[in-house]
Amino acid sequence: MKVDREKPAGPASARPSAALKGAVAAPGDKSISHRALMFGALAEGETIVRGLLEGDDVLRTAAAMRALGAEVERDAAPDGPRWRVAGAPWRAPARPLYFGNAGTGCRLVMGAVAGQGVAAAFDGDASLRSRPMDRILAPLALMGATATSRDGRLPVEIEGGRKLRAIDYALPKASAQIKSAVLLAALGAQGETAVREPEPCRDHTERMLAAFGAQIAVEADETGGRIIRLAGGQQLRAATMHVPGDPSSAAFLVAAALVTPGSEVVVREVLVNPLRTGFYETLREMGADISFENERMAAGEPVADIRARHSMLSGVEVPARRAPSMIDEYPILAVVAAFAAGETRMPGVGELRVKESDRIAAVEAGLAANGVETASGPDWLRVRGRDGAVPGGGRVETRHDHRIAMSFLVMGLAARAAVEIDDAAMIATSFPNFFALMRSLGAAFDVAATA
Ligand SMILES: O=C(O)C1=C[C@@H](OP(=O)(O)O)[C@@H](O)[C@H](O)C1
Numbered sequence: 001m002k003v004d005r006e007k008p009a010g011p012a013s014a015r016p017s018a019a020l021k022g023a024v025a026a027p028g029d030k031s032i033s034h035r036a037l038m039f040g041a042l043a044e045g046e047t048i049v050r051g052l053l054e055g056d057d058v059l060r061t062a063a064a065m066r067a068l069g070a071e072v073e074r075d076a077a078p079d080g081p082r083w084r085v086a087g088a089p090w091r092a093p094a095r096p097l098y099f100g101n102a103g104t105g106c107r108l109v110m111g112a113v114a115g116q117g118v119a120a121a122f123d124g125d126a127s128l129r130s131r132p133m134d135r136i137l138a139p140l141a142l143m144g145a146t147a148t149s150r151d152g153r154l155p156v157e158i159e160g161g162r163k164l165r166a167i168d169y170a171l172p173k174a175s176a177q178i179k180s181a182v183l184l185a186a187l188g189a190q191g192e193t194a195v196r197e198p199e200p201c202r203d204h205t206e207r208m209l210a211a212f213g214a215q216i217a218v219e220a221d222e223t224g225g226r227i228i229r230l231a232g233g234q235q236l237r238a239a240t241m242h243v244p245g246d247p248s249s250a251a252f253l254v255a256a257a258l259v260t261p262g263s264e265v266v267v268r269e270v271l272v273n274p275l276r277t278g279f280y281e282t283l284r285e286m287g288a289d290i291s292f293e294n295e296r297m298a299a300g301e302p303v304a305d306i307r308a309r310h311s312m313l314s315g316v317e318v319p320a321r322r323a324p325s326m327i328d329e330y331p332i333l334a335v336v337a338a339f340a341a342g343e344t345r346m347p348g349v350g351e352l353r354v355k356e357s358d359r360i361a362a363v364e365a366g367l368a369a370n371g372v373e374t375a376s377g378p379d380w381l382r383v384r385g386r387d388g389a390v391p392g393g394g395r396v397e398t399r400h401d402h403r404i405a406m407s408f409l410v411m412g413l414a415a416r417a418a419v420e421i422d423d424a425a426m427i428a429t430s431f432p433n434f435f436a437l438m439r440s441l442g443a444a445f446d447v448a449a450t451a
């Protein structure tokens with residue numbers, strides 16, 4: 001399972017760069033990659049996955065699937081690595097499952113473990129230990145699972161030996177992680193579970209359940225939300241899939257092209273599922289010259305090549321309802337907004353406070369260090385744009401957060417002075433070839449060390 005790759009660690013900085021030019025492929029989608037491994041491990045037969053994101057977060061999920069009994073192998077092939085997952089009845093792992101920085105891996109596997117009735121302990125790094133897990137443990141308790149936790153946070157232990165019962169559950173927020181954890185638990189429960197989402201959020205779990213042979217029904221409700229129904233006791237069947245490029249990673253490449261004068265960049269084969277494209281919709285409203293080209297279907301998901309050219313941008317108000325479709329893109333949107341003319345308002349983003357870091361606080365501190373004014377409240381953020389003239393010259397604390405690290409490196413490419421980040425290590429959680437891809441487009445980076 002060994003994966004060799006560039007692994008920057010320690011401080012890094014981005015210098016004002018010449019125009020970025022070229023065409024690159026974004027790394028595989030992180031959400032789909034986690035799920036491909038989990039569903040493969042639950043299915044009967046051998047699942048083949050190409051294009052898997054080989055980021056640290058996903059590699060933790062691969063290790064967890066092995067510890068739970070699946071065979072997970074990586075074969076090198078001329079057209080890129082091929083991952084093989086042979087499902088098996090899950091067994092209690094000998095040691096705690098360690099998820100590092102990965103909220104998605106940890107939370108979804110909690111649901112699946114509870115559904116399979118095996119005992120397992122869960123842990124993660126300092127960032128993951130600070131994040132709320134009670135949002136997963138609460139619905140699992142309603143289904144009959146027993147878990148202990150440190151105040152609703154990691155470490156968590158789930159007791160085995162229980163057959164769960166189906167529930168009718170209204171999600172307290174539009175969170176795909178909560179929805180997916182409940183659906184994964186429901187797969188092993190007795191009866192039909194209904195999950196009601198207040199607003200649609202990423203639906204990869206639903207799509208993938210269907211691709212692995214499960215009967216699942218999705219209907220719209222009268223308020224614009226959706227109800228998902230899944231009967232327990234269904235046996236998944238192995239599938240073959242190609243993971244499309246991650247729109248959340250492509251966002252950094254597109255943003256870099258938009259803010260760096262003279263740039264024109266194409267990012268190939270990016271997932272453009274409408275529940276993931278709110279960032280691109282917002283950029284268009286800001287006046288960005290971006291187009292989706294060659295739109296097609298791949299692995300049951302819509303994909304496109306995204307072309308982005310340097311643009312004069314204006315601040316906008318992002319509708320709060322759009323937040324679930326771009327939740328991970330707000331840090332890079334805030335950086336783009338710093339280059340726009342006028343203010344960008346981002347309401348309804350309270351969830352940003354419980355990601356890998358408090359992303360509202362981290363973005364504000366980073367922007368302030370680089371001469372950009374902001375304002376915020378518990379669930380909103382505003383950025384006062386500098387109309388192309390961002391001073392830069394600051395040092396940014398990344399707080400164990402890959403998206404904060406990448407966002408401020410993008411800022412440094414087009415600011416008046418270089419931008420430094422304290423630690424580049426976390427970038428490998430979601431975008432292990434970030435430096436290589438960005439440099440191939442012409443980005444000027446200095447990286448202190450390699451782990
Ligand atoms: O289900 C998923 O794959 C994800 C859901 C989102 O989290 P929430 O469910 O907490 O909104 C997102 O922030 C995360 O990066 C990936």
Ligand SMILES: C=C(OP(=O)(O)O)C(=O)O
Pocket residue numbers: 101102103104105328355356403430
């Ligand atoms: C929030 C994120 O991931 P996770 O919740 O899986 O840690 C992210 O990738 O921005």
